[in-house]
Amino acid sequence: MNFNLSKEHVMLQKMYREFTEKEVKPYAEEVDEREEFPVETVKKLSRYGFMGIPIPKEYGGAGGDNIAYAMAVEELSKACATTGVIVSAHTSLCAVPILEFGTEEQKQKYLVPLAKGEKLGAFGLTEPNAGTDASAQQTTAILDGDNYILNGTKIFITNAGYADIYIIMAMTDKSQGTRGISAFIVEAETEGFTVGKKEAKLGIKGSATCELIFENCRIPKANLLGKVGKGFGIAMKTLDGGRIGIAAQALGIAQGALDETIGYVRERRQFGKPLSYFQNTQFQLADMHTKIEASRMLVYKAAFNKSNNMPYSMEAAMAKLYAAETAMEVTTKAVQLHGGYGYTREYPVERMMRDAKITEIYEGTSEVQKMVISAHLLK
Amino acid sequence: MNIIVCIKQVPDTTEVRLDPVTGTLIRDGVPSIINPDDKSGLEAALKLKEEMGAKVTVLTMGPPQAEVALREALAMGADRGILLTDRAFAGADTWATSCTLAAAIRKIDYDLIIAGRQAIDGDTAQVGPQIAEHLGLPQVSYVEDLKTEGDKLILKRMFEDGYHLVRVNTPCLITTLKEMNEPRYMSVMGILDAYREKEVEVWGLKDIEIDSGNLGLQGSPTKVKKSFTKGAKTAGKLYEVDSKEAAKIIVEKLKEKYII
Known part of the structure; x- marks a missing residue:
């Protein structure tokens, strides 16, 4: 039993604190007042390795553990909870599921730029009628040749509009209930995918929280994350x-x-x-x-x-x-x-x-x- | 290009508080940092590395815990860290320190040696220039800007009322000012690499060649005759008033002291 932080953790904490004090705290009030996504801060976070802390080095990350990652979110959130959730949603909800469930090709194509902070990630599960009851997914993904066609709406999606890569849950087989849900990797620029209304919120005002709309959005079959019908488990694990x-x-x-x-x-x-x-x-x-x-x-x-x-x-x-x-x-x-x-x-x-x-x-x-x-x- | 950056681990004097009873410095729990002038020197070296490729070696003399300062330098992007530590080095003044550092530097390849102007815990500004003298190198102190021109350096040497632009051949030694740049942070991967993939080399007396008369306390010509603590200033008075009232109070106080 040992409650001491390792030397690595102590130095990381020192760096997180210095960074937060100089680069995050001075802008926290403004980010909140103007409800502005802190684009410049995210660039700096990328430069110093905050966007891929628990991702292995071979995939562009820092190769840290989850304590190193949690400490980063903690320190950033001391000054600005908006900045904290941007890192958390990006890392835990987008980069990590690709690491844990993605194919080698998916990791090279999507995880590497995410972990390096060149691209920002987001995750779409919640729908207007599927909140806590996440199994009531209405977004559909129909296989059509080499593509899936997505239709439906997601709401309350963190990093929406600023993210380049989204993990999206959709029904591939409605008759199967939760076993009919599959996970997909969707690129922001995909035709038929638009970002809808931005929510006006009580707090974390700088975080972009928006609706995602899929209208006959065709994504390549290769972007299925994990196996068909395993999306609900992936979402829960994520x-x-x-x-x-x-x-x-x-x-x-x-x-x-x-x-x-x-x-x-x-x-x-x-x-x-x-x-x-x-x-x-x-x-x-x-x-x-x-x-x-x-x-x-x-x-x-x-x-x-x-x-x-x-x-x-x-x-x-x-x-x-x-x-x-x-x-x-x-x-x-x-x-x-x-x-x-x-x-x-x-x-x-x-x-x-x-x-x-x-x-x-x-x-x-x-x-x-x-x-x-x-x-x-x-x- | 091979660059050696000499750094010192110092107590963060901005965090030092005075004991209200004894008036002495409370050093307990004060974090240690890389001396600010040295850190800017390191940043300058790392910029040269990015611009033209260089191997940056960081060197420090100090107690074993000074290793942390070297790890921080490695986490910022330095390639090699050397800690000079030995009981024989303890108690060194600037002469013994510079002799010891110079002896270590003779063992390392270099084109440029960078030292911070002065340490915030000693303020002597002597160690850098002394190293240059021991090694017979040209030196430029108080450098606030650095550019390269082939194998020469163009340096901005600051004075109180202006500056000189100096062109200098390498190898040479420069001392840097913290105003020179804003040092980068350590990066997450830099910190992890500094502990997992990089080594801090520990050198003792047996690793360098030096006349024992120039070592540690015995080799230090500086003799401290007396030391005392400056009296602490009393706490100011705090007014919580609006700006108009505040301006009035300031003017009154300045008049009271015959300043205006």
């Missing part, structure tokens, strides 16, 4: 991994809010002394920190399991459930400790509170995580 990324994002948001709050309560004076002198403040901080540290242990454990080929589905669900609820609680307390100022946009904690909420919803709501955890207990 989301298991994605949850580590989102849990890390939630962890980062919570830590960022605590860091801001510690700074504030030392400075802000009421009744003739700094807020940090009041026991209420001290107890709140203690609770916040304890829950954040517990979240971190769960996140790193799930990441450790995934990198060491140990089961991680339940671990990832627990990490996401706990880290997301911690993020919501900690950011709410952070706003409360900032008082009226915390409610204004002058301080970052109100943004962090808005950003935190989505971590309880996307890539499986907290309720879905509980379903996953209990299913493991009762199987």
Whole structure:
């Protein structure tokens, strides 16, 4: 048993922090206010290897483990949750399934540019009538000679419009239920594929969240990811991994809010002394920190399991459930400790509170995580 | 082109706090960094590597933990890291340090040696120029810009009130200013390679040829007569007022001190 970070991890963390401090934090407020996708930041992230951390070097990645990856999302999200989710969705939901389920040709063609950060990735599962009930897919993929023809609509797709490569779930055989779902790799420029409405959201406002529309979109048969009818399993496995990324994002948001709050309560004076002198403040901080540290242990454990080929589905669900609820609680307390100022946009904690909420919803709501955890207990 | 960059691991003085009771520096828990002037020198070397191809060797003398600074340099893109560490080197002043570094450099191929102007924990600015003297090399200090012209370098040497443009033959030694550039970050793959695929070579006394009279504390002509801590400034007063009121207060205070 050893809770120490390796020398590699310590140095990575140092680099992530330097990068976040200089390249992410100064723009976080603007990204939120203008609801602007941080294109320039993503270029810099690519340059320094953030877009392919857990992808092996032979496929253009950095060859790191999942702890190195989770730590990156955590550090970025401390300052800007939008930046955190861009990396998480790109890596966990697009690059990783191609690594795990793709053919060698698919890896060379799609994974290499994704891992190098030359291309951005996205993932499309959710539909207007298939949210938590992801099995109710209505998008269809009909085989026609050497092509599949896609028809249907996906919604709430992270990185939509900016992504070059999409993993899309579609029904190849409606009569088979979940066993009729297949996964496909779709290029942004494909005819018949358009990006629809962009959502106006409560938080992670810089992240592009849009509808994807497929109208007789022909994609080559070679772009089938995994086997026919195995798409649902691929999606579920992919989301298991994605949850580590989102849990890390939630962890980062919570830590960022605590860091801001510690700074504030030392400075802000009421009744003739700094807020940090009041026991209420001290107890709140203690609770916040304890829950954040517990979240971190769960996140790193799930990441450790995934990198060491140990089961991680339940671990990832627990990490996401706990880290997301911690993020919501900690950011709410952070706003409360900032008082009226915390409610204004002058301080970052109100943004962090808005950003935190989505971590309880996307890539499986907290309720879905509980379903996953209990299913493991009762199987 | 073979470039040697001499770096020093220093405490991050921006993170050093004063003990409010004793007035001394609290060094505990202060992170160590690559000295900023040296880091810009390393960045300049890495840019040359990108532009024209070069092998960049990073050299440091220090305690075993200075290895981390070398790994960071490797993670930024340096090719080779050498740590000079030995009990015999301890307590060295700038003379003993430069003698030891020069002895190590004699064992390495080079066309250009880069050292930062000065370290933030010592501020002497002596080690770089002394190395050049020991090796009999031309030296240009206070360099803020560097271009190549065939096998010559065109350097911008800064002065308080201007600068000189100097053309210099290689091999030579230059000392660099942190204003020279914005050093790159380490990259994720650079860090992983620095630990998995690159080695930090550790050299001790037996690996270099040096007169023992120039080593460590015994070989250091500098004798510290007395050291003292400067009195800490008292904390300022904080006003939380609007800008108009703030301007008024500033003017009042400046008048009080007869500044205006």
